[in-house]
Amino acid sequence: MIVSFLVGGACAGVLSKNIESRMGGNDYSIVEKAQKQIDDLKKQGIDVTKIDDPQAKESLELLEKVPAKWKVDTAGILGMVVAFLAFIMVIVAFMKKEIVTKVSVLVVALSLILWIITPYIEAGKYSGVNPKTIALIALIGLAVSSGCAFMSYKLYLKKATSV
Structure with a gap:
């Protein structure tokens, strides 16, 4: 859960900087x-x-x-929000609180929306990975992390009721 959170959260968090560098000063x-x-x-x-x-x-x-301005602005802000919510989800998962189920579903839904709205920007001479690819990596990493957080709470409930 932690490794997938680190990968997905980092990708979601740096998405705005990646888009900014891809824009090439346009x-x-x-x-x-x-x-x-x-x-x-x-x-x-x-x-x-x-x-x-x-x-x-x-x-x-x-x-x-050049992609639409709303896509660029929204993808950058939403990426940071998703990374923050994923961090909260991991903390709440270790605290074994019931809210982890809602937060994990919210993180997956927002990650999917992030991937959908992230613009595909052609590579420049010195640019890095495409923002759409970074959003896909964030989606996969955060979906795995959310699944682990969701299941950790469900297994905790099962363990608590059986004892």
């Missing part, structure tokens, strides 16, 4: 300007996919490459 103000430029061209009735303007093509490539 500021969302640049993305908003590119979106405005594309919207202006569409309002003029120009098909942006068939245009020969290099600036418009660059704007389209930027919009395809």
Whole structure:
């Protein structure tokens, strides 16, 4: 339980830094300007996919490459929340409290949501592991840890009632 918590919790906790490093300094103000430029061209009735303007093509490539801002922000915050809840779950599991069942289910559910919303960001020249992969490792590690915490309490109840 401890080893899987350490792996899953560490991956969930560092997810925001990984996404930040993968973004490569792409500021969302640049993305908003590119979106405005594309919207202006569409309002003029120009098909942006068939245009020969290099600036418009660059704007389209930027919009395809950069994930949605809400996904980036939410994944980073949710990763830290999941890591904190997993830490609480491990502590409560050793205290043999009933709340461990609810917290373990919550940790697995939030880890799954984290994996779903984490954006897939293409690798750069010096970037590390993909954020989607880190979220998957966190999901697996925290699911194993949650299962162990859940079962430790259930086995404790079984042992306490049989004695």
